[in-house]
Amino acid sequence: MFKVKLDCLENRGQIATGDAEFCALCKGVFNQLSKLADEGDKQVWLCEFCNHKNEVMIGPEEVPQAPEVTYILEAAAQVEQLQEETKQAAAQQTDTISIVFCIDISGSMSGGMRLSTCKTAVAQQVV
Ligand SMILES: [Zn+2]
Numbered sequence: 001m002f003k004v005k006l007d008c009l010e011n012r013g014q015i016a017t018g019d020a021e022f023c024a025l026c027k028g029v030f031n032q033l034s035k036l037a038d039e040g041d042k043q044v045w046l047c048e049f050c051n052h053k054n055e056v057m058i059g060p061e062e063v064p065q066a067p068e069v070t071y072i073l074e075a076a077a078q079v080e081q082l083q084e085e086t087k088q089a090a091a092q093q094t095d096t097i098s099i100v101f102c103i104d105i106s107g108s109m110s111g112g113m114r115l116s117t118c119k120t121a122v123a124q125q126v127v
Pocket of ligand 1: 023024025026027047048049050051052089
């Protein structure tokens, strides 16, 4: 058993507008260190992780300005609702804890009923 400090999750850092730009090949994310180039009338990003040339349309205001950037993936209303539920849950507990489940979904789990058994066990713990 080990303890993981998750208070860094409370500090959201810079909130980015728009969607994150993912590399089409490796799914790496366009970041503060990424370089844009113009090729004719096209804007390209040469992925610094896999060297794949991605055709992008990224405005200057969309270039991340900090080493850590938070992208909002859910609509604001859902986030507010989730935050309210989280506050209510926290109010019910005097000592809040976080439990992280790490599930191996690699090929070794495909034999027999391993993965489905694991999913069932985790679902029973969460409910
Ligand atoms: Zn890439």
